[in-house]
Amino acid sequence: MTEEVLLHGCLNNIASAQEALYSRFSPRMLGVCYRFARNREDAEDMLQEGFIKVFSQIHQFRNQGALEGWIRRIVVHTCINVLKKNKKFADSVDLIHANSIHLNENNIHSILQAKQVVESIRLLPMGYRTVLNLYAIEGFSHKEIAAILDIEESTSRSQYTRAKAMLEDILIKKKIINKPREHMGLTGIK
Amino acid sequence: MERKFYTNDFEQLLRENADQFKMAPSKKVWHGIYNDIHPGRRWPSIPMSLLFVFTLVLVGHLNTQQSRHAYLTKTNKNIELKNPSYQNKSNGFAAQSSNEISGKNTNLKSEVTLADNNEFNKQLSGSRDDLIAVATNSISSTKEEIPGEKTSVIAETGSGNLFINNNNPLNSPNTIVAQFIPDESNLTTKADAIAPLHSINKHFIVTPSEQINNISSESLRNSNTVDKNPSLANDQLINKTPAVAHIKIHKNPKVNWTYYVSPAISFRSYSKQGNSEDQAFLGYITSSFANTSFNRSVTHHPSIGLEAGTAMKYSLTKKLKFTSGFQVNYSAYTIEANNIHPIIATLILHNERTGVLYPSSSISYFGNGPGNVPESLHNYSLHLSLPVGLEYKLAGDNDVQLFFAGSIQPSLVVTNQAYILSTDKRNYITESSLNRRWNIGTNIGTFVSFNSNKFKWEIGPEVSYQLLSTYLNKYYVREHFINYGIRFGVSNIIK
Numbered sequence: 261m262t263e264e265v266l267l268h269g270c271l272n273n274i275a276s277a278q279e280a281l282y283s284r285f286s287p288r289m290l291g292v293c294y295r296f297a298r299n300r301e302d303a304e305d306m307l308q309e310g311f312i313k314v315f316s317q318i319h320q321f322r323n324q325g326a327l328e329g330w331i332r333r334i335v336v337h338t339c340i341n342v343l344k345k346n347k348k349f350a351d352s353v354d355l356i357h358a359n360s361i362h363l364n365e366n367n368i369h370s371i372l373q374a375k376q377v378v379e380s381i382r383l384l385p386m387g388y389r390t391v392l393n394l395y396a397i398e399g400f401s402h403k404e405i406a407a408i409l410d411i412e413e414s415t416s417r418s419q420y421t422r423a424k425a426m427l428e429d430i431l432i433k434k435k436i437i438n439k440p441r442e443h444m445g446l447t448g449i450k
Numbered sequence: 451m452e453r454k455f456y457t458n459d460f461e462q463l464l465r466e467n468a469d470q471f472k473m474a475p476s477k478k479v480w481h482g483i484y485n486d487i488h489p490g491r492r493w494p495s496i497p498m499s500l501l502f503v504f505t506l507v508l509v510g511h512l513n514t515q516q517s518r519h520a521y522l523t524k525t526n527k528n529i530e531l532k533n534p535s536y537q538n539k540s541n542g543f544a545a546q547s548s549n550e551i552s553g554k555n556t557n558l559k560s561e562v563t564l565a566d567n568n569e570f571n572k573q574l575s576g577s578r579d580d581l582i583a584v585a586t587n588s589i590s591s592t593k594e595e596i597p598g599e600k601t602s603v604i605a606e607t608g609s610g611n612l613f614i615n616n617n618n619p620l621n622s623p624n625t626i627v628a629q630f631i632p633d634e635s636n637l638t639t640k641a642d643a644i645a646p647l648h649s650i651n652k653h654f655i656v657t658p659s660e661q662i663n664n665i666s667s668e669s670l671r672n673s674n675t676v677d678k679n680p681s682l683a684n685d686q687l688i689n690k691t692p693a694v695a696h697i698k699i700h701k702n703p704k705v706n707w708t709y710y711v712s713p714a715i716s717f718r719s720y721s722k723q724g725n726s727e728d729q730a731f732l733g734y735i736t737s738s739f740a741n742t743s744f745n746r747s748v749t750h751h752p753s754i755g756l757e758a759g760t761a762m763k764y765s766l767t768k769k770l771k772f773t774s775g776f777q778v779n780y781s782a783y784t785i786e787a788n789n790i791h792p793i794i795a796t797l798i799l800h801n802e803r804t805g806v807l808y809p810s811s812s813i814s815y816f817g818n819g820p821g822n823v824p825e826s827l828h829n830y831s832l833h834l835s836l837p838v839g840l841e842y843k844l845a846g847d848n849d850v851q852l853f854f855a856g857s858i859q860p861s862l863v864v865t866n867q868a869y870i871l872s873t874d875k876r877n878y879i880t881e882s883s884l885n886r887r888w889n890i891g892t893n894i895g896t897f898v899s900f901n902s903n904k905f906k907w908e909i910g911p912e913v914s915y916q917l918l919s920t921y922l923n924k925y926y927v928r929e930h931f932i933n934y935g936i937r938f939g940v941s942n943i944i945k
Contacts, residue, residue: 269810272808275488275883286480294471295471304475308486312486312487315483374471376467377468392464396461396464397468
């Protein structure tokens with residue numbers, strides 16, 4: 261079923277088309293949510309809320325970009341909105357000096373590299389993780405991040421710098437990267 | 451949003467790996483989304499509510515029946531237990547009288563026995579049954595004339611002093627209610643007790659028994675405490691009337707419940723709406739196969755259907771009854787198809803608001819008609835409905851009647867399975883979003899009703915027709931179920 265047919269079905273509120281669209285994009289979107297969320301349950305809640313918005317606002321999609329990108333943007337914003345409802349998140353993302361974390365080697369699962377990277381990201385403190393997700397992966401600028409999270413742009417930059425350093429350490433310990441950050445490369449890829 | 455170019459390998463690494471990461475969401479996520487975007491299709495809520503209400507009504511109805519039965523049983527036992535002791539105690543004078551009630555179709559005889567300890571034994575005997583009453587205090591009684599053709603006897607004890615055995619109705623199901631309230635006053639003569647009885651009730655004729663101290667009913671009727679001294683009678687009525695026995699006649703209950711089941715043969719009828727089919731073909735379909743008539747392109751076979759439920763019947767007039775209740779409908783038919791390698795099949799649908807046609811594609815596993823690997827597909831539909839209708843008595847007497855019945859049945863589709871023919875008529879696909887969740891059916895039929903012991907039976911042919919299509923209007927095919935069935939019903943005769 262082509263993306264166009266799916267879109268047409270969703271515009272006409274046809275359940276099978278909606279289900280097909282959901283089946284096609286939900287695994288990747290759940291991965292996105294999982295990077296932001298504390299646990300899988302929270303991620304699924306974010307995903308559900310995100311797709312409800314997708315189906316209710318799908319008439320606003322203008323075919324000016326990829327459907328997946330449009331859905332992803334809605335899902336990411338949904339994740340941020342959910343996080344912002346939590347006061348602890350607001351505190352954590354606003355802290356200039358986040359607490360350092362102690363990497364527990366026993367928690368590291370090395371099933372797949374992608375999963376390892378994502379799980380490594382999730383080991384970061386919530387504030388670090390969110391900024392890193394938005395900047396490095398979702399491609400938001402620090403200015404946009406500052407607006408989204410209601411923080412200073414400088415805070416976003418410093419959060420990202422610290423998050424990046426911390427994640428690099430984690431990835432080195434997990435042997436996902438085998439060089440210092442100045443010469444970073446993927447294990448087996450470089 | 452400003453998209454950033456990744457300036458170093460780190461961001462590239464994160465981006466690539468994060469994009470590759472996928473997780474399979476649990477089913478509850480989709481269910482949550484579906485329920486939110488299709489709130490009208492939360493199927494469990496409404497049927498469950500209806501089922502709950504129906505269960506409450508049914509339990510209440512059965513409870514009422516059981517309570518009445520338990521009461522009558524208890525009354526009978528009391529009579530059996532009290533009578534021997536009463537026989538032993540009634541060593542003084544006693545008044546026994548036979549009462550005869552003349553109704554339109556019935557003769558009722560009554561015997562009243564008064565003991566010196568003011569105990570009454572009242573026995574009413576009809577052509578088919580007996581009524582025995584025992585009262586431990588003085589009693590006056592009233593009785594209303596039986597207005598209907600049919601009467602029966604039911605006893606109620608006001609304060610436990612009257613026990614009435616009511617085995618059978620007096621040729622009829624109407625009701626006499628006897629209520630005895632003990633009198634605290636001291637009635638010293640039989641006349642005191644009897645006088646109010648027949649002074650109040652002109653239809654309750656007291657006939658004296660020869661055995662009992664030469665007290666005749668005539669003397670009782672002409673007792674100076676009653677007829678010759680109205681003031682005394684009034685005083686007695688005022689001062690001593692706590693001892694009151696009421697015998698009332700109730701008419702047939704206007705409401706009764708019938709339980710029924712109707713095995714049926716289920717058919718379907720097809721039609722197309724407007725010229726949307728042609729429009730669809732014009733834009734999307736080039737298959738010559740699609741140009742054949744719809745009904746000739748498919749091979750369907752009727753199947754077994756069923757209707758079952760309960761109906762409350764309320765007598766509006768002697769011949770007309772209003773009916774309403776709760777019913778389950780099951781309709782089905784079989785499709786002759788064949789297994790094929792999965793392919794994409796297309797339905798051309800039209801937007802009901804804009805009229806714009808659009809395709810909807812699904813994977814099909816079944817081809818139309820017989821093939822190398824035949825397959826029987828079963829289309830079915832299960833409805834919960836609330837029929838509302840009328841029954842008209844065409845002919846009959848008290849025991850056998852002929853009725854004509856009709857009803858409208860708003861219904862909720864609890865579950866269904868619908869294999870829909872693709873627009874090119876080559877394949878069958880399932881598309882649950884096209885199924886209508888609410889529908890309206892109609893039912894007409896005749897039946898014969900006859901009495902048998904404690905039950906009233908109904909049997910007769912009926913036809914049910916589903917007024918709205920199984921599918922939403924966006925699908926150009928209209929499908930209507932037709933059930934031809936035999937109705938078997940039973941209701942309890944309330945005595």
